Each structure stands twice: as C-alpha cells, then as structure tokens.
Amino acid sequence: MIRVEQPRxxxxxxxRSLGATExxxxxxxxxxxxxxASEDHQWIHVDPERAAKGPFGDCIAHGYLILSLANKFxxxxxxxxxxxxxxxxxxxKIRFPNSVKVAQRIRGVGELISGEAKPGCVQVVVRIVVEIEDEERPACVVxxxxRFYD
Structure with missing residues (x-):
C-alpha cells in the first residue's frame, strides 16, 4: 500500500507497486x-446444477462483478x-483473462501507472490485477x- 498526505x-x-490486498x-x-442487481441471470452464474455440467464445471462470477471489486481494492x-x-x-484496458469459480479466492494487486496534475486535482491511473489464488492467469486486469481533489 502507498500512503500519501495530499493528492500532489x-x-x-x-x-511504484502498491502491493496486494487480503x-x-x-x-x-x-x-x-x-x-x-445487474439483471444478468445467465445459468453459468446462478444455476449450480446446470453449471456443474457446463464448460467451467461450476458457477462462475460475472466478469463485471469482479471488475466492480476494483472499487473495494x-x-x-x-x-x-x-x-x-x-x-x-x-x-x-479492461480484460478478463480467466473465470472465477464459486468459492475461489481473489485479491487485488496494484501499480500506480501514471499521475497528472489537473485543475484542482490530481488524476492517477492505477492498474489493478485481480489474481485468483492458485491460478496462473488473473481474473481481471483494469x-x-x-481523481483526488485538494
């Protein structure tokens, strides 16, 4: 984690690397x-019996659910x-290279890619890689x- 006093x-x-979350x-x-919430009830997400016979062998999280967790990380x-x-x-540059199955664990790993002073604020780009425990490919890269205003 990076801790700073002010946006500038x-x-x-x-x-710099920001490290990893829990x-x-x-x-x-x-x-x-x-x-x-999203009104996306596709069976690969919400029907465990059918999903067990599907291409992933289990229910998987929505890609946009995993992306939304960037806000948590x-x-x-x-x-x-x-x-x-x-x-x-x-x-x-949002990508979903891998699927997250039910009960798998994920975490966010961050890097501060760029920063720019704007009128009244600093704009930063943080790359978050959502890793899946014991998987080589991440679930999401975004x-x-x-923007942080003074």
Missing part, C-alpha cells in the same frame, strides 16, 4: 446478489490522507482512473 504527493509515486472468497450468494492499495473529494473517473 501521488505524482512522486508513479511507477484474499477474499467469492460466494454463490455474492454472485446471486450481483445477478439480481483501490482504497486498500492507495491511501490519500487529506483530500476534499475522490472520484472514479473511468477505466481503460487500469482505473481516479
């Missing part, structure tokens, strides 16, 4: 809740102590764009 201090941290398990309950990887407002400005 991020500019000196570009290129592991978290992906439960069928979480997948079902995401299916409800980011403050666990990067802490700005003094700022008035933090905004999610968007994402670049370049998040955040």
């Amino acid at each position: 201090d991020l500019l000196q941290q570009v290129g 592991w978290m398990a992906i439960s069928q309950e979480r997948i079902n809740q995401f299916a409800q 980011l403050p666990e990887l990067l802490l700005v102590k003094t700022y008035s407002l933090g905004l999610n400005y968007g994402c670049d 370049d998040t764009i955040s």
Whole structure:
C-alpha cells in the first residue's frame, strides 16, 4: 500500500507497486446478489446444477462483478490522507483473462501507472490485477482512473 498526505504527493509515486490486498472468497450468494442487481441471470452464474455440467464445471462470477471489486481494492492499495473529494473517473484496458469459480479466492494487486496534475486535482491511473489464488492467469486486469481533489 502507498500512503500519501495530499493528492500532489501521488505524482512522486508513479511507477511504484502498491502491493496486494487480503484474499477474499467469492460466494454463490455474492454472485446471486450481483445477478439480481445487474439483471444478468445467465445459468453459468446462478444455476449450480446446470453449471456443474457446463464448460467451467461450476458457477462462475460475472466478469463485471469482479471488475466492480476494483472499487473495494483501490482504497486498500492507495491511501490519500487529506483530500476534499475522490472520484472514479473511468477505466481503460479492461480484460478478463480467466473465470472465477464459486468459492475461489481473489485479491487485488496494484501499480500506480501514471499521475497528472489537473485543475484542482490530481488524476492517477492505477492498474489493478485481480489474481485468483492458485491460478496462473488473473481474473481481471483494469487500469482505473481516479481523481483526488485538494
């Protein structure tokens, strides 16, 4: 994790690894809740009996569920102590190289890719790689764009 006092201090941290978050398990309950919220009830996510016979051998998490967890991982990887407002400005280069099966554990590994002073704020790009425990390929790789206002 990188800890800085103010947004402008991020500019000196570009290129640094942010480390890794704690592991978290992906439960069928979480997948079902995401299916409800997103109205994506595809059987590979929510029907364990059918999914057991499918291409993954089990239910898998929605790719967008895994992507949404970048919002959980980011403050666990990067802490700005003094700022008035933090905004999610968007994402670049989102990829889903692997699927997360029910009960697998994931974590976020971060790197501060770039930083730029903007009027009243600092904009940073943090690459988050969502690793799956005991898997070679990650579940998701995303370049998040955040703005921290003074």
